[in-house]
Amino acid sequence: MSSWPWLRAGSRGTRPVCRNDSSAWRVMLADPIHADAEAWLQARCTIVRPAPGGPAAFGHALATCDGVIVRTSVVTGAAISASTRLRVIAKHGSGTDNIDVATATRMGVCVASCPGENAAAVAEFTVACLFLLRRPVIEGNRWLRSSQPEGSLVVAAQRAGLTGHEIASSTVGVVGWGEIGRRVGLAVKALGGSIVACDPRIAASRIAADGVRVAHELHELLAVSDVVTVHVPLTPDTRNLIGAAEIARMRAGASLINTARGGIVDETALAEALRTGHLHAAAVDVFATEPPDVAGPLMSLPNVICTPHMAGLTDEAVRRMGISSAEAVIDVLSGRSPQHPVNAYVSYPNGSAEHDLET
Numbered sequence: 159m160s161s162w163p164w165l166r167a168g169s170r171g172t173r174p175v176c177r178n179d180s181s182a183w184r185v186m187l188a189d190p191i192h193a194d195a196e197a198w199l200q201a202r203c204t205i206v207r208p209a210p211g212g213p214a215a216f217g218h219a220l221a222t223c224d225g226v227i228v229r230t231s232v233v234t235g236a237a238i239s240a241s242t243r244l245r246v247i248a249k250h251g252s253g254t255d256n257i258d259v260a261t262a263t264r265m266g267v268c269v270a271s272c273p274g275e276n277a278a279a280v281a282e283f284t285v286a287c288l289f290l291l292r293r294p295v296i297e298g299n300r301w302l303r304s305s306q307p308e309g310s311l312v313v314a315a316q317r318a319g320l321t322g323h324e325i326a327s328s329t330v331g332v333v334g335w336g337e338i339g340r341r342v343g344l345a346v347k348a349l350g351g352s353i354v355a356c357d358p359r360i361a362a363s364r365i366a367a368d369g370v371r372v373a374h375e376l377h378e379l380l381a382v383s384d385v386v387t388v389h390v391p392l393t394p395d396t397r398n399l400i401g402a403a404e405i406a407r408m409r410a411g412a413s414l415i416n417t418a419r420g421g422i423v424d425e426t427a428l429a430e431a432l433r434t435g436h437l438h439a440a441a442v443d444v445f446a447t448e449p450p451d452v453a454g455p456l457m458s459l460p461n462v463i464c465t466p467h468m469a470g471l472t473d474e475a476v477r478r479m480g481i482s483s484a485e486a487v488i489d490v491l492s493g494r495s496p497q498h499p500v501n502a503y504v505s506y507p508n509g510s511a512e513h514d515l516e517t
């Protein structure tokens with residue numbers, strides 16, 4: 159590619175190539191970012207915040223901006239189409255399912271993300287969930303405060319059902335051997351556990367080189383895992399990837415972790431399997447609708463750890479993602495490629511397309 163495509167013509171005509179006066183750049187922070195990143199950005203452009211008032215107000219504010227940084231706010235195709243000034247959408251994170259990338263591509267707007275910046279945070283959180291599902295730490299805490307055991311505390315705890323399982327004796331199925339899944343798998347391996355991984359988009363030999371067993375089919379992984387942990391993006395292919403049929407294939411008494419995206423696991427089917435006892439427990443950080451309804455299928459079950467989409471929330475990760483997404487915006491507005499373009503886009507007025515990583 160000879161020059162950066164998002165500085166070229168989109169289907170709607172030529173977008174303004176870099177304004178040299180950076181103080182004229184207007185960048186919307188659709189969601190808050192780390193104070194260090196905001197200060198860095200503030201020194202390079204005018205920061206705009208969305209006015210309260212829902213999608214219409216968001217759309218109006220976006221139309222006045224050259225760039226936008228989004229965490230979980232939804233950027234619809236309609237908002238992108240109406241924002242003739244917009245040149246870059248930077249995702250503060252890795253999953254871009256809240257951005258209409260196809261429309262951005264068509265309109266000549268660069269979408270950038272910061273993959274890997276929160277991978278350690280999400281992987282560590284997932285491993286924490288894994289421990290909590292294999293060892294009843296939460297239950298033990300609750301039990302001790304609500305009972306007055308007599309005699310041997312260890313024996314009483316055992317009688318109360320507080321015996322767990324070792325990670326070292328467990329088989330963990332990792333669905334998606336990307337930045338996060340691989341880190342989780344290697345952490346489990348370091349603890350002596352067995353890993354079986356499934357990722358049809360990565361060569362089996364590459365996964366095997368990490369010293370883990372490769373499942374060529376998801377069903378193969380489901381059948382042998384004590385805990386299944388999901389680390390795929392939400393795409394049309396992965397929506398309901400783990401539905402009733404897949405859950406039925408899981409081992410009786412197995413557990414499931416979803417720190418990826420709601421919509422990948424069918425919440426109603428999961429709740430049913432937890433209620434009937436087919437599955438032992440689950441940890442769910444992400445929901446099909448966020449925030450989830452407190453009366454939703456999973457929230458009332460005692461054997462589910464429900465957390466508020468917090469797996470990536472460490473100060474370190476939030477700072478890295480803030481800086482990385484701010485840099486991506488300034489890179490594009492300055493005429494440079496962002497480090498991680500999602501849509502390496504070229505759609506010339508004659509309709510030819512050179513390259514398209516994701517639409």
Ligand SMILES: NC(=O)c1ccc[n+]([C@@H]2O[C@H](COP(=O)([O-])OP(=O)(O)OC[C@H]3O[C@@H](n4cnc5c(N)ncnc54)[C@H](O)[C@@H]3O)[C@@H](O)[C@H]2O)c1
Binds near residue numbers: 395399470
């Ligand atoms: N809970 C949180 O706070 C949080 C934070 C960050 C990311 N996430 C989620 O975690 C997901 C994974 O992040 P990542 O950084 O590891 O992404 P990644 O792109 O590095 O890895 C995703 C992997 O999934 C694989 N994959 C795609 N479809 C698959 C399928 N049908 N079966 C098996 N594998 C498949 C891909 O080949 C890729 O290797 C993100 O897309 C995001 O949705 C959640």
